[in-house]
Amino acid sequence: MKKNPIQVFSEWVDNGKADGMEKNHYNSVKNMLEFALYSREDFTFIDAGCGTGWVVRLVSKMKNCFSSCGVDGSIKMINKARGVDTVNRYFCDNLISWKPNSKKDVVHSMEVLYYFKNPKDVLKNIYDNWLNTQGIFIMGIDFYFENHYSHDWPLKTNIDTMTLLGEIEWKKLFENVGFKNVRSWRVGKKENWEGTLVVSGIKD
DSSP states (O other): OOBOHHHHHHHHHHHTGGGGHHHHHHHHHHHHHHHHHTTOOSEEEEEETOTTSHHHHHHHTSTTEEEEEEEESOHHHHHHHHHHOSSSEEEESOTTTOOOSSOEEEEEEESOGGGSSOHHHHHHHIIIIIEEEEEEEEEEESOSTTOGGGTTHHHHHTBSOOOOOOHHHHHHHHHHHTOEEEEEEEESOBTTBOOEEEEEEEOO
16 A cells, blocks of 8 residues: 655654665755855745755754754654754644744755645745745755656655656746746756756745
8 A cells, every 4th residue: 555755754764764865865955055045145944845854954054044944744754853953943744734933035845845746735835925025945856757767756665646747847836826037957967867856936
């Protein structure tokens, strides 16, 4: 029987697989943060689908970061994040409905949005309720149509919800919820791997 994403991610905490997230995604996240934070002075930050919180901790150490927090649907991931970080705040909730106490300047998400049946619902919540005007949302995903090397992941992971969209489709979703200056690019392309697809947009 297939499992939902939160069940699988919680198992990753138990079996140690969650500890590999930083190593596997560091280069893509570094590229995304450099783009999102370029020329920004003081900023506030949310990591959507923060997992063990490594991006929250990384960003919180930047001199211009006023606040950094994370939200994730897995309580085991959140408890692990809280266990190693008592400075920043972590919330266990559904990304479709959760709202921060105050809107932020930068929202980041790595390897998260395709685990929703309707990713547009998450995008709309982020646009409407998470971001300040002129705030940026930036996401990275490895499971997308052009990266056919990833197409067997639903079978390999036994996860019941993995929405496969192409680069143009993702950009249209961003535009349809209101994002402006929508851009996309790839990070880390190599033989037998199309790289991480990055998409960003500005709340006008």
